[in-house]
Amino acid sequence: MLERLCFCGKWIGWLRACLESSSVSMLINGSPTQEFKPRKGLRQGDPLTPFLFLIVVEGLAGVVRKAVEKDCLETMEIVGKFVKVNMLQYADDTLFFCKVKA
Numbered sequence: 001m002l003e004r005l006c007f008c009g010k011w012i013g014w015l016r017a018c019l020e021s022s023s024v025s026m027l028i029n030g031s032p033t034q035e036f037k038p039r040k041g042l043r044q045g046d047p048l049t050p051f052l053f054l055i056v057v058e059g060l061a062g063v064v065r066k067a068v069e070k071d072c073l074e075t076m077e078i079v080g081k082f083v084k085v086n087m088l089q090y091a092d093d094t095l096f097f098c099k100v101k102a
Contacts, residue, residue, distance in 0.1 A: 001060050018048060053092060060094070061087070074099040 002012045023035045024043065042049050064086050067073040075084040076097040085097045 001055055005055065005058065015048075056088060057094065064096075064098075069097075 002045070009072065013091070019042070020037075022043065023037050025032045025035045027033075063099045068075055068086060074087070075086055077084055081092070087097065
């Protein structure tokens, strides 16, 4: 996705390094465990989370656009057919407004 959005390879490498280099430990009965590398996801509160969410959502918007172009989804028309809406986003919420074509 980052390549499709024209991010340079160096920047993509930096981001990958940030995601792959983290390690965590847990407190069990007040004592820390040995550190380990998480296999999936980000840590809660990670400052990269909003940025990565926007990148993923951009991909989702592209998929919805293609579906509308291929006539797989019908766009909702609002305010007397002057405004067409496929999806609305606020913070980390996404709402789809479409009719599925049978």
